[in-house]
Amino acid sequence: xxxxxxxxxxxxxxxxxxxxxxxxxxxxxxxxxxxxxxxxxxxxxxxxxxxxxxxxxxxxxxxxxxxxxxxxxxxxxxxxxxxxxxxxxxxxxxxxxxxxxxxxxxxxxxxxxxxxxxxxxxxxxxxxxxxxxxxxxxxxxxxxxxxxxxxxxxxxxxxxxxxxxxxxxxxxxxxxxxxxxxxxxxxxxxxxxxxxxxxxxxxxxxxxxxxxxxxxxxxxxxxxxxxxxxxxxxxx
Amino acid sequence: xxxxxxxxxxxxxxxxxxxxxxxxxxxxxxxxxxxxxxxxxxxxxxxxxxxxxxxxxxxxxxxxxxxxxxxxxxxxxxxxxxxxxxxxxxxxxxxxxxxxxxxxxxxxxxxxxxxxxxxxxxxxxxxxxxxxxxxxxxxxxxxxxxxxxxxxxxxxxxxxxxxxxxxxxxxxxxxxxxxxxxxxxxxxxxxxxxxxxxxxxxxxxxxxxxxxxxxxxxxxxxxxxxxxxxxxxxxx
Numbered sequence: 001x002x003x004x005x006x007x008x009x010x011x012x013x014x015x016x017x018x019x020x021x022x023x024x025x026x027x028x029x030x031x032x033x034x035x036x037x038x039x040x041x042x043x044x045x046x047x048x049x050x051x052x053x054x055x056x057x058x059x060x061x062x063x064x065x066x067x068x069x070x071x072x073x074x075x076x077x078x079x080x081x082x083x084x085x086x087x088x089x090x091x092x093x094x095x096x097x098x099x100x101x102x103x104x105x106x107x108x109x110x111x112x113x114x115x116x117x118x119x120x121x122x123x124x125x126x127x128x129x130x131x132x133x134x135x136x137x138x139x140x141x142x143x144x145x146x147x148x149x150x151x152x153x154x155x156x157x158x159x160x161x162x163x164x165x166x167x168x169x170x171x172x173x174x175x176x177x178x179x180x181x182x183x184x185x186x187x188x189x190x191x192x193x194x195x196x197x198x199x200x201x202x203x204x205x206x207x208x209x210x211x212x213x214x215x216x217x218x219x220x221x222x223x224x225x226x227x228x229x230x231x232x233x234x235x236x
Numbered sequence: 237x238x239x240x241x242x243x244x245x246x247x248x249x250x251x252x253x254x255x256x257x258x259x260x261x262x263x264x265x266x267x268x269x270x271x272x273x274x275x276x277x278x279x280x281x282x283x284x285x286x287x288x289x290x291x292x293x294x295x296x297x298x299x300x301x302x303x304x305x306x307x308x309x310x311x312x313x314x315x316x317x318x319x320x321x322x323x324x325x326x327x328x329x330x331x332x333x334x335x336x337x338x339x340x341x342x343x344x345x346x347x348x349x350x351x352x353x354x355x356x357x358x359x360x361x362x363x364x365x366x367x368x369x370x371x372x373x374x375x376x377x378x379x380x381x382x383x384x385x386x387x388x389x390x391x392x393x394x395x396x397x398x399x400x401x402x403x404x405x406x407x408x409x410x411x412x413x414x415x416x417x418x419x420x421x422x423x424x425x426x427x428x429x430x431x432x433x434x435x436x437x438x439x440x441x442x443x444x445x446x447x448x449x450x451x452x453x454x455x456x457x458x459x460x461x462x463x464x465x466x467x468x469x470x471x472x
Contacts, residue, residue: 025305032301033294037273040293050281053469054290057276057462058269064458065268069261072450079442111366112359120356123348130347138374206315214308222300226293233289 017203018149022156024200026066030164031196032219034058035189038168040226042182044234048172051181055172059165067158074150081136081145088132088140100125102139167192186223193219254385258392260436262302266400267432268455270294271425274404276462278418280470284408287417291408295401303394310386317372317381324368324376336361338375403428422459429455 034055041051092099103124107117125131136142171184193216201211270291277287328335339360343353361367372378407420429452437447 028305028308029301033269033297036297036301037290037294040297041290044289044293045286049469050286053280053466054273054277056469057280057466058273058294060465061269061272061276061458061462064461065265065272065454068454068457069264072264072454076442110360110370111363112356116352116355116359119352120348123352124346127347134346141377141379143377206312218301218304218308221304222297225300226297229296230289230293233285233292 018153019156020200020203022070022153023160025070026063026157026160027164027196028193028200028215029062029066030059030161031167031189031193032164032222033062034165035168035185035219036222036226038172038185039182039223040230042178042185043227044230046178048176048178048181051172051178052169055165055169059162059169062165063158063161066161067154070157071150071154074145074153077145078147078150081142084140084142085132085136088135089128092128092132092135096125099131099135103131103134106138164192164196186220189223190216190219254389255392256436256439258306258389259396261306262299262393262396263400263432264429264436264451265298265302266295266397267403267425267429268400268458269298270401271404271421271455272458272462274408274421275418275459276466278414278421279463280466282414284412284414284417287408287414288405291401291405295398295405298401299394299397302397303390306393307386307390310381310389313381314383314386317378320376320378321368321372324371325364328364328368328371332361335367335371339367339370342374400428400432422456425459426452426455 037058038051038055041054045051100121104117104121107120112120124134136144168185168189170188171181172178175181175184194212197212197215198208200215201208273294274287274291277290281287336357340353340357343356348356360370372380404421404425406424407417408414411417411420430448433448433451434444436451437444
């Protein structure tokens with residue numbers, strides 16, 4: 001009962017951390033890159049509507065690229081798992097003694113005595129499916145990937161990127177002067193990055209204040225760098 | 237000797253896949269997002285120099301955000317590992333019977349007989365360090381992260397993004413007409429995405445032609461979407 005609950009706990013822990021990973025990936029880039037792009041353009045052009053166009057084009061491009069990037073990463077993981085699974089079945093069939101030696105080595109590394117190693121290998125290799133499952137999980141460290149994960153991941157990352165990206169652009173919708181809009185954009189984006197960094201760090205078990213500061217400084221650095229680059233080229 | 241070689245093989249496999257993962261992450265976004273941004277702006281503005289400014293600002297912002305994103309992901313992994321390690325040591329100290337039951341359950345899941353489970357738990361829990369190490373690796377599925385990985389990852393992803401991002405911008409340096417530059421940009425970027433997708437798929441064991449097509453279509457979709465969004469806003 002207790003171990004069952006414990007298992008459920010781990011499962012739900014892993015699932016929520018998948019979603020959180022996606023949101024963190026999407027939103028931290030979504031808040032940072034369109035913000036930095038808008039900041040860069042604010043130093044080089046006079047028209048806020050141009051910055052809005054560039055910003056929304058970037059959000060469209062970034063959310064598709066990142067979402068599909070997440071999708072492909074998930075798909076690749078599944079393909080990789082299946083090709084390794086096929087290879088393990090082949091090896092168990094063709095070179096069973098070598099595969100048995102690998103199982104034995106696993107238990108030797110756990111600190112089992114010689115006698116116990118033999119016993120464990122005997123029980124472990126009785127059932128071919130269990131044997132292959134064991135090799136996949138504990139020799140190669142591969143868990144069976146969730147087949148729906150790739151699609152969910154694409155969606156979560158894409159949406160998070162769009163939500164994050166709209167934040168820094170908002171002032172440019174309402175303010176005509178680019179440098180004035182940049183001031184508001186910087187204010188709200190750094191505030192959002194700080195709050196985002198705080199909760200992200202809470203979830204991952206890092207000191208939240210330090211984590212919040214770290215995320216905020218990255219956003220500021222990216223924006224400052226983009227601003228500098230755009231100014232340099234514009235004045236060249 | 238054989239198992240040692242086998243172990244080295246796995247290690248080098250993992251290391252090269254870390255680097256490849258970084259390059260894939262950085263370059264697929266680097267080729268796609270600045271390309272799509274440039275495509276979007278080509279449909280809405282007349283000046284190639286403006287597109288160059290926006291593109292370089294995006295590359296500066298994107299490479300910093302993605303590189304630092306990779307850095308933070310690596311750092312978070314290390315912090316997470318250390319906090320879980322501390323908790324496992326605490327639990328082994330405070331609730332050893334529950335932890336022993338979890339070890340027993342692990343061996344039960346492997347298909348061990350009741351007698352062998354007892355034997356295995358006894359040997360496994362003799363040494364506290366080995367015990368905790370076992371819990372970390374096989375109950376929580378956490379490997380000790382490489383402490384230098386975060387920095388390497390940041391660098392690899394950032395550089396890959398810059399290299400990828402320069403490709404679609406190149407025509408805008410040399411051609412004055414934005415739509416003409418977009419044609420060349422589309423040609424060389426889709427070609428690069430195809431080649432990139434081909435080799436990436438070869439490495440990950442996916443059918444390379446299908447993988448190449450998939451990556452190319454994503455880039456084209458992102459660019460078309462950005463172009464459409466920018467046109468829509470510009471004409472509104």
